[in-house]
Amino acid sequence: MSAAGRVKDWLDERFGWHEIRTFIEHKTVPVHRFSYWYFLGGMTLFLFTIQVITGILLLLYYRPTPNDAFESVQYIMTQVPFGWLIRSIHSWSANLMVFTAAAHMFSVFFLKSYRKPRELTWLSGMLLLFLTLGFGFSGYLLPWNTLSFFATKVGTDIAGLMPGLGPWILTFLRGGEDVTGATLTRFFGFHVAVLPGIAATLIALHLLLVQRFGMSVPPSVEAAWQARPGDRKEIRFFPNFLLRELMAWYVVLAILGGLAALKPWELGVKADPFGAAPPGIRPEWYFMFMFQSLKFIPAKIWIFDGELLGVMGFGAAFLAWTLVPFFDTGRRGWVQKFVTGVGVFGLGFIGVMTLYAYTAK
Amino acid sequence: MLSVGAALMLVAPPLAAQNKANLNTCLDCHSQLDAPFGVNAAEFSNSIHAQKGLGCPSCHGGDSSSDDMTKAMGKAAGFKGHIDRAQVPALCGKCHSDAAYMRGFNPSLRTDQFSQYQTSVHGQRLAKGDTHVAVCVDCHTTHNIRPPKDPASSVYPTNVAQTCTRCHANAEYMKDYKIPTNQLALYNTSVHHEALAVQEDLSAPTCSTCHGSHGAAPPGVASVEHVCSTCHVFQQQLFDTSPHKAIFAAMNLGGCITCHTNHGIQRPSDALIGTANGAVCVTCHTEGDAGYQGAAAMHASLVKLGDEIGRSEQLLLRAEKAGVEVSDAKLALAEARDSLTKARVTIHSANPDAVDKDIQAGLKVTQKTYQAGLTAITESKYRRRGLGISLITILIVLIALAVFISKLEARNPGITK
């Protein structure tokens, strides 16, 4: 018995690794023409891990006060060895993660993996998506440059539009009436403590549920396999699927490295709270579709404020989307088709609005 | 006269009823009349005189409380009627030169306008009988007089040029005088106009800044540099140490305007000094004389630093595009630009050595910023090399994984049912 083997046994007697090992060895992943979409969940988790690591590294040098925030990021970009790399990876990976999280959500939606018994997995996943957007929004302010300052101002303004709770939410987010150093402190707290804590819990829950129920198979494939059980194919999670995931993760690492070295994230100009907003202020790309659609809504619709209706409309849409497992239980064919149609419309809407926002004058 | 009066009588009573509270019966009729008897009542009520409680009788005499025209405009009430142009300055001066009286309204208002006016070209010509020249109301208006600080005033800094050139740019009006009428056209192309009208810097000069307002007259050759130096101190101090001062005085040439002109002062470029076509130096200097060589030397110095700054700028921009943070070096470059600005002032001493001192200070900075640029480019190359290495290792891993997976699955497909 080698030394490593003895250590393994010692730990196993106390932690019970072997149960987990057995489980992993028996875990399988279905193989069909949609299987590639299965990579997105792990990809999002991988990018989250990168965010945590680079985030902790940034924490070693970042200072969350208006006087120092910008200068500390500048310090990281110019003086700290490989600071430029850590910071640019953090910024790029954040955007990539929002993309993969959204893609993961859409793939789950269209493959209808939210059906019974996976409703809670879907719910926790949607919450994680909102958290990811919250991470993006709170993190965007931290470099304290002109763009991020005014983007935060506009974003929190829109949050404050909510009827009833709006003003309270605005004050809560900003730590006051305006975007100030208090906002920076708060957003920093959200970004490094509150959101990670909630996210960690939800990720644990989400992963546990996924292990419990195994990988879902889309209705069309399910039907095909039920008709011809011989067609059913699954590969082992460990090592086969995991090795493939590893390849995908390495590709993402290459992309992140390339982006950081060739297209580093800009520093910008230090925010001046008393200065005028520069023209063309806009939020990050993942909020653009909302930003653009709100611009299209007329100032007044009948007796209601147009922007307010828009915000509430989006709120209602997101709520309905989150509750989709309770509408589409998989039992009624026309509901399934309808929900898919709504999904296509939603995805198309987001795509068109985002494209328009960037290409139109 | 009587018929007009009768007609007016018919009009007056209903208006009088309207203006019962306003004891200015003059305006009851005169606000309805056309020129030359008409007065814009709204304008007048906003004017500084009306605001301070002075009405028509303050200047025109008469009785503004009477509805009866003959009483209101009667000799008994001291009615003066239309004031002759030649009488206007003395009339205004009756109050505005009375320090004790003016103290009651605004203790810090000057009371020497009339005496200044009498020294001006306008005042002197008026005394000789020329009523063509400007009197008080030509610049301040008659019934719409506002304090100069009021943006609607005809003598608010941004409006002064328009007020002066109502006459001075009117070739027809000025045809009997031997002075040009292109000042406004020239001024509108100048940096001073840009500063005042476009950048809204109210400290920038307009006509009255250099020529005076009430005592308006051209500065005179000997005084030009003093006028300019109220803002451009350094240039004048340096000019006074240069050989040009004595020479220009002897040649009866004005200090600053000989090179910069008076009204159409352009933003100077480095091309203004030197020996090339378009430089002012060669207007007097010829090849071989000391001044010619000095001009060439100074021009070369300025161009050298300008070029070095440009070189650093380009390099830093390249480095920035390659992704390296160079904001510190860019900031340091501003110091070099300051040196160049200083050198461009020092040329007024016509001393190439003094100019060179400033240039050298700037070149020291550009040397450092250029170095910083080179370091940044090297850093970007280092980053790309590092990226290349890690990409190679990643590629190795990807290939190895692919082969490993295929070998693994050849032995044991790992597929279950």
Add this chain to the structure above:
Amino acid sequence: MNNQTTAPQELAERRQALRLFLGGGVIASLASFLYPILRYILPPKTVEQTSESVLAARVGELKPNTGKVFRFGSRPALLTLTSDGKYHAISAVCTHLNCTVQYRSDLHNVWCACHNGMYTPDGANISGPPPRPLEAYDVVLKGDEIYVRRKGNG
């Protein structure tokens, strides 16, 4: 491939080579990730330039009725010691057209060379073109070190 025709010995060798290749590649890639992280963690020699509190000068460096321009954040600032023995610190960027101001001992005031603007040592614009006063900073003495920081920073 034709694994049947290859001897098991060679197969084992190939497998070993592949494992080596894969293992080596993974270690090399991990090294290329870890090297920057390890370099990053160790703090650099140059200390960060904060705009929170800057050491402007030491006591004794300035004679009474003189001033010194120093770097504060990313802009210049002016530290003056007036004849009454008090230190004043203000922004040195003129509010007219952004030239750098200086202290004039003969005038006992702050002066801008570009267009003859004049300020008090506390930054009030008293004559010439400047439209606004210069921002004033707090001066804090720690032993013989004179620190300048933005107003309102505790």
